[in-house]
Amino acid sequence: MGVRSVDLPGAVHLVLPAGVVQLDPQRAVFDGMLESWWRQQRSRLSRESTIKPRIALVRRFAEFTGLYPWQWTPGEVEAFTSSLVSGGRPLAHSTVRSYQMTLRLFCEFVTDRRYGWAEECVRRFGQPPVQVCHEWNTVAHLSEYEGRPGRRALTYDEVQALFDAADDRVAVIRGRGRKGVLAAWRDAVVLKTVYAFGLRRQEAAMLDVVDFRRNPRVPRYDRFGSVQVRYGKASRGGPARRRTVLTVPEMDWVVDLLREWVQELRPQFGPGEHPAMFVTERRGRISRGYLDVAFRRAARDAGLPEELDLHSLRHSYVTHLLEFGYPPLMVQQQVGHSHASVTALYTSVSDEFRNRLLDAALARFPMAEGAAG
Structure with missing residues (x-):
């Protein structure tokens, strides 16, 4: 007995009307699946910026295999994964796992009988789509941190060198009488703001002037006693999270x-009336991508390691606050982490800091004179 058709977002009958004959039925069904999956994800409040890459990846996988979803097998996933980690620039562990998770989600959708796609494929092509991503052929999530090993916090000297390089660029451009002094000055201010408040790229790019607020406890900071971050990293399907730093x-x-x-x-x-804190020469808001460019330029001029990136300033903020002696819970709240374990992953305290802690511990437990080491 078939499953009764219901008007679920993504149901087959909402995309492929009955009685319509397609010139290319396989392509029509595949496109219909993607359109339906788009609707289903939107109904779950997933953002368009999340859905688009997912749809693109499924198309990429189909192009790689030369097959349609009802023809896929686990072997295609293994071949695709091998292609991702081969060659001169293999993808990161976390990226491969996210790709496989996307394929798993798509297969879960098209094999769910409530949407009718499996039944439609059997009727049209004689075989249903199946789940092709399993525990035994996909990457396991075994580590809390799967980012690039080279990403780390900057030392105090590296932070100073980065800022000096950004400031020097302003002086060089001014000395040559060239355009771009204001833009270079803005870039220096942006980099320092990212570090001073531990911001992500999106958070920094989306700052408005009105987001900076007074802190009654510290009136001497005037209107810059705190900043309201309104575009923090969202949870799955949820709105951007807010916090005050x-x-x-x-x-x-x-x-x-x-x-x-x-x-x-x-x-x-x-x-003019544009609210953005950091604007471009064309009177628009700076982009996240431009922030990466600004960091790489200053880091190159400062002679910093290539593996460092803008997000390393956020790691630096976490590390340095802890070294300043702030409680881990406050640091966690400042950077907007839901769990302390995530904040811990950002931390790479210096040897000097650890030695100070060790000296303090040794002072509390003095060894008797002449005791064995």
């Missing part, structure tokens, strides 16, 4: 910097 005394050098930016430098871009 307080300006800490060790980073209060950023207050004068931001005051100068808002009052003197930003107006020279002629932003």
Whole structure:
């Protein structure tokens, strides 16, 4: 007995009307599956920026195999994975796992009888789609951190070298009488802001002037006592998470910097009514990708290792706050992590800091004179 057709977002009868004959039925069914999966994900409040890459990956997998979903087998997944990790630039462990998870989700959708795709494929092509991603042919999630091993926190000297390089670029451009002084100045301010508040790329790019607020506890910081981050990393299917990041005394050098930016430098871009904190020469908002460019340029000029990236400044913020002596819970709240274990992964305290802790511990437990080592 078949499953009764219902108007679930993604149901086959909503995409492939009965009585319509397609010139290329296989292509029509495949396109219908993708359209239906799009609708189903939207009904679960997944963002378009999440859905588009998923759809593109499924098309890429189909093109790689030369087969349609009802023809896929686990062997195709294994061959696809091998292609991803082969060659001169193999993909990261986490990227491969995310690709496999996307294929698993798509197969779960088209094999779910409530949507009718399995039954439709049997009727049209004599075989249903099956799940092709299993525990035995996909990457296991065995580690909390799967990012690039080279990503780490910058030392204090590296942070200073990065900022010096960004400032020097302003002076060089001005000295040559070339255009771009304001843009270079903005880039230096952005990099320092990312570090001073531990921001992600999206969070920094989406900052508005009004997001900076007073902290009644520290009136001398004026309107830069805190920043409301409104575009934090979202949970699956959820809205962007918000948090308030307080300006800490060790980073209060950023207050004068931001005051100068808002009052003197930003107006020279002629932003008009645009709310963005960091604007472009065309009076728009800077992009996340541009922030990466700004970091790489300053890091190259400073002679820093190539494996460091903009996100390393966020790692640096976490590490340095802990070294300053802030409680782990406060650091966790400042950077917007849901779990302390995630914050711990960002931490790479220096040998000097660990030695200070060790010296303090040894002072609490003095060894008797002449005792064995």
